[in-house]
Amino acid sequence: MNPTTRSRLDRFEDQGFVILEGLLSPDELEEIRTRIDDYTGLGWSGRNDFEGVRTQRVYSLVGRGKVFEATVEHPAVLDVLDALLAPNYQLTASQAICIAPGEKPQPVHYDDTFYPIPRPRPAISVSTIWAVDDFAASNGGTEVIPGSHRWSDDEVATSMISAPDGPQNPAFEAKLQPLEMPAGSCAIFSGTLLHRGGGNRSDRPRRAFSHQYCEPWARTQENWFLSIPRDRVAAMSPRLQSLLGYSIHPPFMGQVAGRHPTKSLEPDHVNSLVDEDAKVGGRG
Ligand SMILES: O=C(O)CCC(=O)C(=O)O
Incomplete structure (x- = not known):
C-alpha cells in the first residue's frame, strides 16, 4: 500500500473520516456544475426533513454521464475503499445534493443505519461526499462528529436526545x-459516523454529490x-459494472438464472426465461 493511502x-x-483535496480539475468541476444545474433546473425538491424541503437531490447520478462515472471509480478513492470493504463491494447510492439558502x-x-446489526461494529458501508462548491460552516457543508463511528447504540441514543425539530442538546451540537x-x-467517511447536512445560511446553494459503497453481501x-438503462451500463468500465452489481460475489451471489450477470449486457442477449420458455412451448 502506498504511504499516502x-x-x-x-x-x-x-x-x-478523511478529506482528499484537489481530486477534480477546473474543467471537470465546470462540467459537473452545469450537469447538476440542468437537473436541479427541472424543479423538484426534497419531500421531508431528511431529504430537506429546500434541498434538491438527483438520484442515480452514476447513470447520468461519464463525468460522474469517473468520480465513482476515482483511483484515489478506490484505493482507500479497497482497504475498508471486501472485494466485490457495491455502489449503494449515488446522488447530487444541492442545499438551497x-x-x-x-x-x-x-448512513448504514438500516443494517440492523448492534453497534459498535465495523461499518457495512462507506460514504463519500464531493464538494462541487467550497464547503463552509455557513453554506451547509456536511457536519460530522469525529470519533462517533466507534459509538455504541446506547451512546448514539443518549447523545441524540433532541428530535430533528425539537430543542437541540447544546452539548451534542457542540460535537458537530x-x-x-x-x-x-472528497470526504470519505464511515457508514457508522454521525453527521448531517448543515443548514445553509448563505445566499447561494451548496452543491455536492455523494457516492456510497457497501459490503458485497x-x-x-x-x-x-x-x-440505469442496460445500454448505459454496457458502455461502462468493467469495474463500474461490478460496482453496480454486474458481478458475482463468490460463490454465487448475484447470479442471473445461473449465469454471470454481465451476459445480460451482451448486445444479442435474450433473457433466459423468455428464451427457454419459448423452447418448452410457453410458461404455463
Ligand atoms: O448533504 C450533506 O452534506 C449530507 C447529506 C446526508 O448526510 C444524507 O443525505 O444522508
Whole structure:
C-alpha cells in the first residue's frame, strides 16, 4: 500500500473520516456544475426533513454521464475503499445534493443505519461526499462528529436526545464539526459516523454529490438494475459494472438464472426465461 493511502486510512480509522483535496480539475468541476444545474433546473425538491424541503437531490447520478462515472471509480478513492470493504463491494447510492439558502440542518444520522446489526461494529458501508462548491460552516457543508463511528447504540441514543425539530442538546451540537473543504475535494467517511447536512445560511446553494459503497453481501439502497438503462451500463468500465452489481460475489451471489450477470449486457442477449420458455412451448 502506498504511504499516502496508509496515512489516509490512519486518519479514517481514528476520526471516522478523511478529506482528499484537489481530486477534480477546473474543467471537470465546470462540467459537473452545469450537469447538476440542468437537473436541479427541472424543479423538484426534497419531500421531508431528511431529504430537506429546500434541498434538491438527483438520484442515480452514476447513470447520468461519464463525468460522474469517473468520480465513482476515482483511483484515489478506490484505493482507500479497497482497504475498508471486501472485494466485490457495491455502489449503494449515488446522488447530487444541492442545499438551497434557508435550508435548516438535516437530522443527525449515520448512513448504514438500516443494517440492523448492534453497534459498535465495523461499518457495512462507506460514504463519500464531493464538494462541487467550497464547503463552509455557513453554506451547509456536511457536519460530522469525529470519533462517533466507534459509538455504541446506547451512546448514539443518549447523545441524540433532541428530535430533528425539537430543542437541540447544546452539548451534542457542540460535537458537530463542519467539513470545510475547497470545491473538488472528497470526504470519505464511515457508514457508522454521525453527521448531517448543515443548514445553509448563505445566499447561494451548496452543491455536492455523494457516492456510497457497501459490503458485497449487503442490500444496496438504490436498485441499479431498474434505474440505469442496460445500454448505459454496457458502455461502462468493467469495474463500474461490478460496482453496480454486474458481478458475482463468490460463490454465487448475484447470479442471473445461473449465469454471470454481465451476459445480460451482451448486445444479442435474450433473457433466459423468455428464451427457454419459448423452447418448452410457453410458461404455463
Ligand atoms: O448533504 C450533506 O452534506 C449530507 C447529506 C446526508 O448526510 C444524507 O443525505 O444522508
